Amino acid sequence: MAEKLLMKGNEAIAEAAIRSGCRFFFGYPITPQTEISEYMAKNMPKVNGLCLQAESEVAAINMVLGASAAGARVLTSSSSPGVSLKSEGISYLVGSDLPCVIVNVQRGGPGLGGIQPAQSDYNQATKGLGHGDQHIIVLAPASVQEMATLTGEAFDLADIYRTPVMLLADGALGQMMEPVDFEEKPHREIPPKDWACTGHGGKRKPNIINSLYIEPNDLERTVVERYKRYALIEEKEVKYEEFLTDDAEIVVVAYGITARIVKTAVKAARAKGIKAGLFRPITLYPFPSKQLDAIADREHVKAFLSVEMNMGQMVNDIKVAINCKKHVSHFGRTGGVIPTPDEILENIEKVGGAN
Amino acid sequence: MVVFQKPHALTDTPFHYCPGCTHGIVHRLVAEAIDDLGVEGDTIGIAPVGCSVFAYNYFNCDMIEAPHGRAPAVATGVKRVHPSKIVFTYQGDGDLAAIGTAETVHVGARGENITIIFINNAIYGMTGGQMAPTTLLDQVTTTSPYGRKKEIQGMPVKVCEMLATLDGVAYAERVSVDSVKNVLAAKKAVKKAFEIQQKGLGLSIVEVLSTCPTNWGLSPLKAVEWLRENMMPYYPLGVYKDVTKEGEQK
Ligand SMILES: Cc1ncc(C[n+]2csc(CCOP(=O)(O)OP(=O)(O)O)c2C)c(N)n1
Numbered sequence: 001m002a003e004k005l006l007m008k009g010n011e012a013i014a015e016a017a018i019r020s021g022c023r024f025f026f027g028y029p030i031t032p033q034t035e036i037s038e039y040m041a042k043n044m045p046k047v048n049g050l051c052l053q054a055e056s057e058v059a060a061i062n063m064v065l066g067a068s069a070a071g072a073r074v075l076t077s078s079s080s081p082g083v084s085l086k087s088e089g090i091s092y093l094v095g096s097d098l099p100c101v102i103v104n105v106q107r108g109g110p111g112l113g114g115i116q117p118a119q120s121d122y123n124q125a126t127k128g129l130g131h132g133d134q135h136i137i138v139l140a141p142a143s144v145q146e147m148a149t150l151t152g153e154a155f156d157l158a159d160i161y162r163t164p165v166m167l168l169a170d171g172a173l174g175q176m177m178e179p180v181d182f183e184e185k186p187h188r189e190i191p192p193k194d195w196a197c198t199g200h201g202g203k204r205k206p207n208i209i210n211s212l213y214i215e216p217n218d219l220e221r222t223v224v225e226r227y228k229r230y231a232l233i234e235e236k237e238v239k240y241e242e243f244l245t246d247d248a249e250i251v252v253v254a255y256g257i258t259a260r261i262v263k264t265a266v267k268a269a270r271a272k273g274i275k276a277g278l279f280r281p282i283t284l285y286p287f288p289s290k291q292l293d294a295i296a297d298r299e300h301v302k303a304f305l306s307v308e309m310n311m312g313q314m315v316n317d318i319k320v321a322i323n324c325k326k327h328v329s330h331f332g333r334t335g336g337v338i339p340t341p342d343e344i345l346e347n348i349e350k351v352g353g354a355n
Numbered sequence: 356m357v358v359f360q361k362p363h364a365l366t367d368t369p370f371h372y373c374p375g376c377t378h379g380i381v382h383r384l385v386a387e388a389i390d391d392l393g394v395e396g397d398t399i400g401i402a403p404v405g406c407s408v409f410a411y412n413y414f415n416c417d418m419i420e421a422p423h424g425r426a427p428a429v430a431t432g433v434k435r436v437h438p439s440k441i442v443f444t445y446q447g448d449g450d451l452a453a454i455g456t457a458e459t460v461h462v463g464a465r466g467e468n469i470t471i472i473f474i475n476n477a478i479y480g481m482t483g484g485q486m487a488p489t490t491l492l493d494q495v496t497t498t499s500p501y502g503r504k505k506e507i508q509g510m511p512v513k514v515c516e517m518l519a520t521l522d523g524v525a526y527a528e529r530v531s532v533d534s535v536k537n538v539l540a541a542k543k544a545v546k547k548a549f550e551i552q553q554k555g556l557g558l559s560i561v562e563v564l565s566t567c568p569t570n571w572g573l574s575p576l577k578a579v580e581w582l583r584e585n586m587m588p589y590y591p592l593g594v595y596k597d598v599t600k601e602g603e604q605k
């Protein structure tokens with residue numbers, strides 16, 4: 001039977017990770033994600049797991065690298081400034097084909113920025129997490145329930161595709177309390193980790209985990225192979241939600257906490273006779289480009305409005321996805337300011353009027 | 356003594372090191388310790404970024420290549436997943452005492468049950484002879500072309516002395532591979548470091564004074580002399596910490 005627990009989003013991630021078989025957590029305190037560390041510190045010992053506070057985010061992500069290379073399911077979490085520090089390690093994890101789950105409970109930036117919710121790390125997460133030709137899967141939950149569900153899926157995806165997976169949340173979702181249901185979902189089939197460094201025991205050749213290829217042709221080959229895996233991810237793992245898009249003339253695109261506020265604004269627009277709808281990407285990489293493009297092909301669709309808690313980062317992905325077939329504009333608040341349904345409605349009306 | 360037989364814990368891959376470079380000798384000492392203790396199948400090694408980056412091709416155990424300076428953090432992750440395995444890092448002085456200082460100090464502070472093999476050659480070898488944290492005063496490198504000056508670059512870092520102050524460090528010894536006698540002492544130290552890890556006593560580190568004839572601009576023979584005349588006085592050989600002998604010490 002479903003057991004519903006009232007929990008903060010941050011705690012839901014931690015609990016879901018433990019229930020997904022994660023027994024190793026490495027982190028460094030930073031607001032607004034510290035509840036994840038604290039939950040882990042309290043609950044990992046109860047399942048014979050480990051929660052270790054590292055000396056920095058740099059150390060934490062490299063502990064993740066070691067634990068992952070050793071074959072374990074492993075989690076780290078941080079918030080914007082800390083994620084920047086992790087980016088070196090993330091690039092090495094990608095280059096070494098190591099699975100892990102990384103949480104970014106975003107706050108405002110740049111620099112020390114602020115501690116209020118933001119979505120300003122969209123570009124970093126989807127395009128700039130570490131040097132080199134690379135992607136990592138990025139999942140954007142929009143409720144405490146999804147914080148839990150997507151955490152479980154993140155571990156599966158990481159192991160299946162041998163890649164880091166990021167849960168991109170924000171301070172609002174992290175702190176928000178909602179009922180969450182941890183009902184066991186069947187996990188996906190996970191390939192054996194026969195590549196892991198466990199000590200060969202004299203029974204096999206040494207396993208080597210490495211991201212160095214001194215011969216350009218060798219390096220190119222490994223990158224190209226990895227991009228074949230990305231193609232598979234783009235084909236199979238796209239996730240999104242649609243709300244009133246069937247007959248929509250104005251399609252609002254938003255993810256995470258912003259999508260929830262947009263939903264309210266869409267309903268208000270409908271009450272005023274404006275045919276608005278919401279398209280919510282759940283995977284930010286792979287981005288639901290094909291799905292958006294198909295919507296753009298509908299004759300009655302007039303325009304797209306991207307609503308984000310940043311200065312306009314996802315808006316460019318929408319333009320590329322639909323080949324600028326229809327007008328795409330952006331409305332956003334940043335620095336930790338959360339947009340209100342009213343100001344979103346105003347912008348829906350503006351977009352509607354412009355066409 | 357069977358010096359020239361290749362230890363089992365080394366692969367057949369030929370070393371890429373320059374003639375007279377002591378990295379090769381230290382690799383052999385590590386492999387001999389692994390052979391002597393019979394732990395090849397239970398060992399996981401972490402290679403650094405530096406001249407010894409290809410160590411993952413040379414040791415016959417599972418190997419991980421870490422980002423520059425992060426080997427101790429990577430080793431922590433491995434050891435916490437497999438507490439009963441032997442985990443060692445092999446690191447140069449730039450890797451360990453510059454970019455990775457925080458990671459090094461904190462494995463000491465936590466008393467992480469791992470072994471660090473630390474190659475102190477007073478220079479950055481891989482990138483072509485730049486100043487290291489261990490570069491001596493007045494030593495000329497490509498980034499200290501007028502010699503290292505105390506007023507500008509500060510004093511060279513003494514790693515064993517620094518780590519010995521941490522309660523989590525069980526064993527810290529500085530050795531050299533400049534003579535047969537010292538190589539034998541180094542061999543004992545490496546083996547002891549692994550044994551201390553097996554006993555779960557805390558961090559064990561062996562600092563090895565090494566040569567980089569290529570970037571020192573010296574012949575292999577002259578390099579050994581330079582090591583004796585310049586490095587040994589500033590970096591005295593000896594045991595800086597040994598919890599198995601506490602009480603007897605000092
Ligand atoms: C983040 C990062 N910074 C710089 C470098 C370039 N780099 C490679 S090896 C090295 C120094 C190596 O010196 P050391 O650790 O003393 O080892 P050695 O080569 O002397 O054995 C540097 C600076 C790098 N690979 N990564």
Ligand code: SF4
Pocket residue numbers: 371372373375376377378406476480481566567568569570
């Ligand atoms: S550059 Fe120096 S440290 Fe590197 S292999 Fe050559 S002699 Fe050895």
